[in-house]
Amino acid sequence: MISGLKGMMVTLRWLGKKNITANYPEEHLPVQERFMGFPGLLWDETAEEPFCTGCMVCVRECPTQCMTAIMHDNPKAVEGKSHRRKIIETFEINLNRCILCGICVDVCNFDAIAMSHEHELASFARTGARADLGLLLEQGRKYQAETSWAPKGPDRNVASVVLAKRAAAEAAKAAAAAEEKTSAETAVENTEGSES
Amino acid sequence: MNVTLSDAIKLTMQLFALLNVAAFGAISLVWLERRFLGRLQGRPGPNRVGPLGLLQPIADAIKLMSKEDVAPGTSQRLLFYAAPILVFVPSFVVWLTFPLARDVVVRNLDMGLFFFVAISVLSIVGLVLAGWSSNSKYAILGGFRAAAQLVSYEIPIITMILVIGMLSDSLDFVKVVDAQATVPFIAVVPLAFVIFLIAGLAEVGRTPFDIYFAESEVVGGPFVEYSGAHWAIFFLAEYVNTFVVGILGALLFLGGWRWPFGADLPQIASVALLMGKAYFIVLIIFWIRATYPRMRIDQLMAMAWKWLIPLSFVLFLVAAFQLKFEWPWWVLTILSLGVLVVPVVVQSRKQRNPALALAVRYSANAVIVHAKPRPAAVIVDDVVATSAVEGTSA
Amino acid sequence: MTNEPQFDHVDMMLNMGPQHPATHGVFRMVLTVDGERVVDVTPHIGYLHRGTERLAEVETYGQVITLFDRVDYISNLNNELAFVRAGEKIMEVEAPERAQYIRVILAELNRVASHLLFIGTYAIDLGGMTPVMYCFRERERIENLFEHVTGARMMHNYMRIGGVKSDVPDDFVPWVRRLIGEVRMGVEESDKLLSTNEVFLARTQGVGVIDGPTAVSCGLSGPSLRGSGVAYDVRKDDPYEIYPYLNYKIPLGENGDCWDRYYLRVLECYESLNMIEQCLDQFPAGPIMAAGRRIARPPAGEVFAHSENPRGDLGVYLVSDGSDKPYRVKIRPPSFCNLVGLATMTRGAYIADAVAILGSLDIVLGEVDR
Numbered sequence: 008m009i010s011g012l013k014g015m016m017v018t019l020r021w022l023g024k025k026n027i028t029a030n031y032p033e034e035h036l037p038v039q040e041r042f043m044g045f046p047g048l049l050w051d052e053t054a055e056e057p058f059c060t061g062c063m064v065c066v067r068e069c070p071t072q073c074m075t076a077i078m079h080d081n082p083k084a085v086e087g088k089s090h091r092r093k094i095i096e097t098f099e100i101n102l103n104r105c106i107l108c109g110i111c112v113d114v115c116n117f118d119a120i121a122m123s124h125e126h127e128l129a130s131f132a133r134t135g136a137r138a139d140l141g142l143l144l145e146q147g148r149k150y151q152a153e154t155s156w157a158p159k160g161p162d163r164n165v166a167s168v169v170l171a172k173r174a175a176a177e178a179a180k181a182a183a184a185a186e187e188k189t190s191a192e193t194a195v196e197n198t199e200g201s202e203s
Numbered sequence: 204m205n206v207t208l209s210d211a212i213k214l215t216m217q218l219f220a221l222l223n224v225a226a227f228g229a230i231s232l233v234w235l236e237r238r239f240l241g242r243l244q245g246r247p248g249p250n251r252v253g254p255l256g257l258l259q260p261i262a263d264a265i266k267l268m269s270k271e272d273v274a275p276g277t278s279q280r281l282l283f284y285a286a287p288i289l290v291f292v293p294s295f296v297v298w299l300t301f302p303l304a305r306d307v308v309v310r311n312l313d314m315g316l317f318f319f320v321a322i323s324v325l326s327i328v329g330l331v332l333a334g335w336s337s338n339s340k341y342a343i344l345g346g347f348r349a350a351a352q353l354v355s356y357e358i359p360i361i362t363m364i365l366v367i368g369m370l371s372d373s374l375d376f377v378k379v380v381d382a383q384a385t386v387p388f389i390a391v392v393p394l395a396f397v398i399f400l401i402a403g404l405a406e407v408g409r410t411p412f413d414i415y416f417a418e419s420e421v422v423g424g425p426f427v428e429y430s431g432a433h434w435a436i437f438f439l440a441e442y443v444n445t446f447v448v449g450i451l452g453a454l455l456f457l458g459g460w461r462w463p464f465g466a467d468l469p470q471i472a473s474v475a476l477l478m479g480k481a482y483f484i485v486l487i488i489f490w491i492r493a494t495y496p497r498m499r500i501d502q503l504m505a506m507a508w509k510w511l512i513p514l515s516f517v518l519f520l521v522a523a524f525q526l527k528f529e530w531p532w533w534v535l536t537i538l539s540l541g542v543l544v545v546p547v548v549v550q551s552r553k554q555r556n557p558a559l560a561l562a563v564r565y566s567a568n569a570v571i572v573h574a575k576p577r578p579a580a581v582i583v584d585d586v587v588a589t590s591a592v593e594g595t596s597a
Numbered sequence: 598m599t600n601e602p603q604f605d606h607v608d609m610m611l612n613m614g615p616q617h618p619a620t621h622g623v624f625r626m627v628l629t630v631d632g633e634r635v636v637d638v639t640p641h642i643g644y645l646h647r648g649t650e651r652l653a654e655v656e657t658y659g660q661v662i663t664l665f666d667r668v669d670y671i672s673n674l675n676n677e678l679a680f681v682r683a684g685e686k687i688m689e690v691e692a693p694e695r696a697q698y699i700r701v702i703l704a705e706l707n708r709v710a711s712h713l714l715f716i717g718t719y720a721i722d723l724g725g726m727t728p729v730m731y732c733f734r735e736r737e738r739i740e741n742l743f744e745h746v747t748g749a750r751m752m753h754n755y756m757r758i759g760g761v762k763s764d765v766p767d768d769f770v771p772w773v774r775r776l777i778g779e780v781r782m783g784v785e786e787s788d789k790l791l792s793t794n795e796v797f798l799a800r801t802q803g804v805g806v807i808d809g810p811t812a813v814s815c816g817l818s819g820p821s822l823r824g825s826g827v828a829y830d831v832r833k834d835d836p837y838e839i840y841p842y843l844n845y846k847i848p849l850g851e852n853g854d855c856w857d858r859y860y861l862r863v864l865e866c867y868e869s870l871n872m873i874e875q876c877l878d879q880f881p882a883g884p885i886m887a888a889g890r891r892i893a894r895p896p897a898g899e900v901f902a903h904s905e906n907p908r909g910d911l912g913v914y915l916v917s918d919g920s921d922k923p924y925r926v927k928i929r930p931p932s933f934c935n936l937v938g939l940a941t942m943t944r945g946a947y948i949a950d951a952v953a954i955l956g957s958l959d960i961v962l963g964e965v966d967r
Contacts (some may be wrong), residue, residue, distance in 0.1 A: 009494060009547070010558075017790045018243045018494045018727055027245040027734055039741070040768075043748040070660035094611035106755040108663040113762070122748065244730035342610070359774075411796050414949065430707035481897055495796050497724025499949045502799050550795065558793045558802070558856070565857075566864060570828045577842045579877065 289329030819909030
């Protein structure tokens with residue numbers, strides 16, 4: 008009897024507490040920084056193109072095989088605006104199959120994909136779970152804007168950095184070649200001078 | 204007896220008003236229960252349908268009415284459809300004698316209490332009929348269990364009503380309330396209120412006594428074959444019964460519309476006071492529902508026959524002695540509290556101590572694992588320190 | 598004149614079907630009852646079979662970790678831990694100390710979360726509808742922490758063969774310390790509400806009794822076994838990770854009934870919280886992933902690793918053929934083996950007790966069926 012009455016006091020004390028429930032959909036609980044929502048493809052501002060080159064590592068490593076991707080030649084590489092010779096053409100994720108495990112992010116070498124914070128993607132359309140490149144880029148853009156995402160390997164992946172590095176390397180090579188030429192000429196002159 | 208047309212019209216209007224009061228009470232209980240249970244559990248309860256979810260019971264009613272009416276093929280059709288009515292009608296008929304204020308009553312019988320007892324027992328017949336006419340072995344089992352439970356718990360309720368009748372020297376509801384002008388009977392015989400509440404819970408079929416139709420048990424009891432509107436009638440009858448227990452408790456124990464403000468209140472205030480007390484008892488019933496798990500049927504029956512019935516007879520004797528020897532009222536309080544304390548202490552010793560003792564013993568006799576000394580922490584510099592790339596492919 | 602009945606005695610068959618509010622998942626229990634007493638119990642499983650072990654044969658080691666998250670979907674990190682330890686055993690690497698501490702802290706938090714769910718659902722099986730709300734409130738707190746550290750509330754995919762995926766955030770230690778205090782209060786609240794409630798005691802004490810030797814021969818493990826007084830706990834008898842460096846108690850029951858099994862889980866919650874505090878006090882700096890090749894391509898061989906799940910002893914038997922995919926992953930699920938004891942416990946009990954006994958075993962069908 009006494010224990011039961013003690014239990015009733017426990018229940019009664021909750022009358023004074025606030026509701027725990029968040030009134031969805033008026034109130035959305037925020038997600039944490041590292042929350043793994045559906046994937047999003049990330050955008051390289053410096054070259055105005057996605058990071059993704061379509062290398063298909065993520066497609067191969069996905070446990071549920073939810074992605075398909077096709078790459079094509081990157082016109083910007085020819086113009087010299089980007090270091091990526093291949094770029095993604097189409098990319099589709101079947102959101103019904105994605106298990107939000109984050110393996111695609113772990114294996115990507117190009118900092119191209121990240122688990123965005125999107126998790127409310129219910130759709131009325133029958134094919135609403137097919138996320139195409141546009142939607143994925145949009146999710147990635149939103150993720151980049153809202154969080155402090157930065158590429159893990161900027162000197163490999165960010166176009167401006169890579170191009171600048173290449174330009175610097177070429178300049179250095181040109182300078183080195185020029186210096187070699189002048190030293191070779193000087194050497195020839197010396198030998199000629201010594202001969203004559 | 205001359206029944207004039209005006210009498211007949213007046214009676215019809217009174218019955219109609221009564222039906223509305225009872226139905227409104229039951230519907231408000233549906234809403235109140237879900238909101239109150241939600242508050243006790245830290246959640247809002249219904250809050251979408253209408254402001255504060257007030258239209259939720261209407262939404263429930265519409266949903267239930269619109270469901271398909273399915274009856275088992277091999278059931279006795281006439282009895283199958285008659286059973287809900289048999290359960291539902293007595294819950295409303297007893298309202299005829301309940302006075303909501305001194306003059307707000309349809310028919311104030313001299314034997315109001317007796318009328319209540321006699322009519323309310325009829326719903327047990329309806330439950331057994333529901334179980335039997337469904338022609339399903341689970342329903343029959345449930346129906347018999349329901350009947351056993353309800354019949355067993357009728358005895359303490361009737362005895363308590365008799366005690367109240369003895370104390371107020373009448374079976375008339377109005378006289379019972381008048382007898383509580385100075386002291387409500389809950390102060391005179393608190394044990395009677397406790398027994399009344401527990402037996403009332405069992406009569407209505409509320410946790411902890413709702414095993415005969417509980418969802419998480421094996422069957423749904425006698426209601427298992429009912430759907431839609433028929434089930435809604437059972438559901439409504441349960442809530443009307445809960446409200447009846449509340450009103451009865453308020454009339455018999457809490458002083459009705461009279462205590463503590465006296466008999467000179469305007470009628471509206473009297474009715475409001477009575478309703479307030481009834482809702483208070485109903486909230487206690489909901490509070491008990493939130494806290495306690497369900498009892499098994501044999502434990503339930505054991506509690507009735509081993510505890511409630513002997514206690515109620517003892518209390519009856521004590522009340523009889525008090526009336527015979529004309530002791531002042533507080534002697535009865537002390538005696539009934541004494542009678543209440545004895546079973547509480549006995550039960551606490553029997554059940555609480557073992558669990559508490561076990562709890563302490565399990566903690567104390569736990570196998571203790573001691574920590575080994577830890578080698579000095581080694582920090583290696585030339586290894587990837589932060590996010591590691593999962594090595595699944597080159 | 599003898600008193601024999603003149604008719605044949607036929608036991609009734611009662612089906613607690615796959616769809617049932619109280620069977621903790623899709624589980625079918627066929628009870629043979631004689632009046633009110635249960636004569637026999639036949640469990641039917643397989644309704645949640647997802648081919649986990651077959652999938653593990655065609656997925657790489659990193660992908661198999663996601664499978665293990667979902668085997669026992671309530672104690673995900675404990676499952677990951679068992680598999681990752683098997684992988685480390687067969688590759689002969691050891692996770693660095695900081696990674697081990699992180700793993701143990703998260704695994705013990707997951708144990709508390711799992712036991713909270715057990716308390717809530719056990720109460721609601723027996724009709725008490727309030728503890729489930731209180732317990733899930735505490736689970737929310739723990740899952741918030743998991744989201745902060747691993748990125749997911751439930752299917753974390755956080756542990757790796759050789760360590761963990763990423764380091765914990767900077768506010769991990771103060772967050773967890775605060776969390777321990779809050780969760781401890783929550784467990785105490787549900788404990789006070791339920792453990793000594795008379796109706797709860799009447800429903801669970803003396804019900805589903807199984808004694809020690811029978812329990813061992815049925816293959817029980819975890820709190821279900823310790824309720825019968827058998828002191829077997831993988832953390833003590835076959836210690837792994839950094840458990841040898843912790844002081845803790847393993848509570849034992851005496852009667853082997855449902856209440857014992859329930860209360861041991863409550864005590865284990867308190868013990869886990871104490872263990873987490875000790876881990877936080879000892880929390881070292883350092884790397885979180887072992888040195889060496891990133892590709893998990895273990896040499897051919899077979900290895901067995903087990904860990905103490907909230908439900909019992911989870912075993913992973915890993916056979917490798919030298920490639921980057923396991924040849925065979927055999928899971929020894931504790932719930933599956935605990936179900937063997939169900940028939941022994943339920944024989945002779947009332948029908949209403951069958952629900953209480955099944956609940957006290959704390960099975961998860963994802964584990965039973967894989």
